[in-house]
Amino acid sequence: MASPLAVEVRALSKTYQVHERPPGLAAALRSVFRRKYRTVHAVADLSFTVEPGERVGFLGPNGAGKTTTLKMLAGLLHPTSGEARVAGHVPRRREAAFLKSITLVMGQKQQLLWDLPPADTFTMNRAIYEVSDADYAETMGDLTELLDLGEIMKKPTRQLSLGERMKCELAAALLHRPQVLFLDEPTIGLDVAMQLTVREFIRQYNERRGATVLLTSHYMDDVASLCPRVVVIDQGRLRYDGDLPTLVQSIQPDKRVALRFSGVADRDALARAGKIVEFDAARAVIQIARADLREAVGHLLGLAWVSDLTIEDPPLEEVMRELFSAPKSEEAATADAVESA
């Protein structure tokens, strides 16, 4: 049998019945006798696959269905319809072999025991996941080195900073060497340095262990630097599945040219190259159509007061904003365009 896909999702859907009532006492009393329910399609007809060892960014606005999908893949939620397989297992059955092969890290939730040092959670996970002495020593050695756990694992969890706690959360979640990692906002609330540490740690774990990573993050830098491939969903439906540069190009075909000045800049001269996005005495950013890039750069380099020039893609946040704010009619066209890309 060929090695199974790490993640296989076919026509997956999840609907919720949500009880709704307006605020106020009268509405509260009415709801005692007649409750109103609304059906919410959190995930609708979602299909995609992930190969073992891939790092995939899972993107979408708030409420798009990212977390719901991850919870279904981790076996926490039962799908309303459709199928999911993770490392060859059906998640909703929650078999021990399945649970030992995955982990789900939620940046806003913790699995560490609050009043005990993280070392106690590690000991408990070691027993529950039946990690052998040799594997435990090796994995703890790796994790301690990569995450610089040292002293922090001996302090009660409640006394750790958010960054320290997140490091320990990751260690606890990876102690059993899972093959599939579901990471839901693992860097939320962390400072830039800690974000880099966590990001680098995820990359190294993926490379060392050949593990599959499915990551959601509101920090686009996480996704851009970690995930060669992105899956974008909106309102529970697939909007895009492919590499990041292609997505950026199809949504925002223009490039950004950032300039630094060594003298007084002439705004009109810059405007001839493209649309000025930012401008001040020392620097400017100009948006230029890809087709016109060569000519425009030539023009800009010819300006005596331009001392430095770099060509960049538009910021990912902006691309996403544009993708999700596209009007409905255009939206379908965009989805078609990007899905066929």
Next chain:
Amino acid sequence: MSLLADLGRAARAYPTLLRVGFAEAVAYRAEMLVWMLTTTMPLVSLALWSAVAETAPVGRFTERGFAAYFLATLLIRQLTGSWLVWELNTEIRSGTLSRRLLRPIHPLITYSAENLAAIPLRFALTLPAAIVWLVVLEPGAFPRAPLDLLAMVLSLIGAWLINFFTMALIGSMAFYLESSTAIFDLWMVAFMVLSGYLVPLDLFPQAIRSVAHALPFRYTIAFPVEIATGLVRGQAMLRGLLIQWTYVLGVGAAAILAFRAGVKRYSAFGG
């Protein structure tokens, strides 16, 4: 096959779960002591009934008999009580149950370890009451014969299991209802009256006593108390054990099924 493997893994992990659970109980020791002070209702009953029995015995109970009964009730409630309903209700509603569901061990097993691990500390905190109990107990009331001792141990384990599984069953209602604590309150009302916690069942009229002997409440507290204080022996004790362990199996199966069915409805909101 898979069930046996799961149970084997749980058995191997259990000593560690108990050890970590004990460390957690120690971390919460002050809170536990305060909580234990709220379960001293038997002492109120003791004062009340001792006053009543001051002049003449009430049924089979002398003043000293009441003291022995209610101190045993206090102690055995501490040793066999379970607070799982609160934890389960909170974890289902807040979504924190997710962390347990992600582990390859049944959540009820990890809950049971946490509950059991707190017993040594609760016992230590009730030690003064246990010493007074041994002093006031009539000579010969404490079970000495091996069969009686075994019955007492089994009745304590049975009481703990019924309590634990009942709390798991009621707690699991939070999968279906917005909160399961109202059902718990209902259970507590019946418990207070029919378990022998506040009034020894011996003092009820025969008809009510028969009903109480058939319902599960007696087997969560009064039955082990009656064995420990010499109020029940012989055939009646063995019959009680049979009924108690039938309840253990019944409530245990119901709790496991309710939990399993509930997990399918679990929405993991916020978790």
